[in-house]
Amino acid sequence: MTFEKTPGWLDWYTGPSKPRFVLPAGAVDAHCHVFGPGAEFPYAPERKYTPCDASKHQLFALRDHLGFARNVIVQATCHGADNRALVDACLASGGKARGVATVRRTVTDDELQALHAAGVRGVRFNFVKRLVDFTPKDELMEIAGRVAQLGWHVVIYFEAVDLPELWDFFAAVHDDLATTVVADHMGRPDVSKPVDGPEFALFLKFMQQHPNVWSKVSCPERLSLTGPRALHGEQAAYRDVVPFARHVVESFPDRVLWGTDWPHPNLKDHMPDDGLLVDFIPHVAVTAELQKKLLVDNPMKLYWPEEVQ
Ligand code: 0GY
Secondary structure (H helix, E strand, O other): OOOOOOOOOOOOOOOOOOOOOOOOOOOEEEEEOOEOOOOOOOOOOOOOOOOOOEOHHHHHHHHHHHOOOEEEEEOOHHHOOOOHHHHHHHHHOOOOEEEEEOOOOOOOHHHHHHHHHHOEEEEEEEOOOOOOOOOOHHHHHHHHHHHHOOOOEEEEEOOHHHHHHHHHHHHHHHHHOOOOEEEHHHHOOOOOOOOOOHHHHHHHHHHHHOOOEEEEOOOHHHHOOOOOOOOOOOOOOOOOOHHHHHHHHHHOOOOEEOOOOOOOOOOOOOOOOHHHHHOOHHHHOOOHHHHHHHHHHHHHHHHOHHHOO
16 A cells, blocks of 8 residues: 655655763663554554654664663554554564554453553553544543553653643543653643743643653654754754753653654654754753653663563
């Protein structure tokens, strides 16, 4: 099957630079995707966009080029609840990739077991309206309850303005099911607003009140208004995102993750050089200790707990 990309789609950046920042040994890229290839793993009929292909081989080559040891591959909405591309990538990784899947309430226990065996350790609930149709909360709660029995966590993707409305649901998943909840991209703050303003304060309060809520401090390229200028210069690229991510890293050093977000779906203005994205890390995790927690200890605890003493 061949697929026509969404008009205006930006393809991922080929030939990324070698980062100046040397990642600590065992670093995990804890948020990235595979897309198809569509001829092998067709995109879902209900998708809101059709991407360019981004295969497991290309992801693994990027991993090695940047200096990561492992990947956490997150199911992207263009594949709906068909996790075959994700599973194929995890199985082909030789233990170097684990996954976060999307499932519907119709998923069978055997299918969940097969996902677990392939390396899936979480489900993703997506609340971003341009990406997915609405799923009733009782369905999500039922899924969260079932996967909690496998020891999986729940990854949530939402935009900052929607947190008040989603608060009670997220709190119920966390409190009632005793499930770890991981927020993608710091809950997508509007970084033109102050880092100490009420909107970001709500996200921080959510983390403070719920000791098993984690955050990915990823996607500066998605959140930034200042953009990638000053790369490798005195100032960080995406410098308007730095205070937000640094604040989260320093407030919750044991509950943060970082990922490239390769192949960067739905970017409109520019496609980041992943090598330069890695160079963003020391601006938000400014000590070797924080960097090791962010890139090694925390993702290992969540995705490869059997290897953690
Ligand atoms: C991201 C962000 C986006 C897309 C998806 O699953 C997806 O389609 O996650 C987005 O468009 O903001 O985390 O990759």
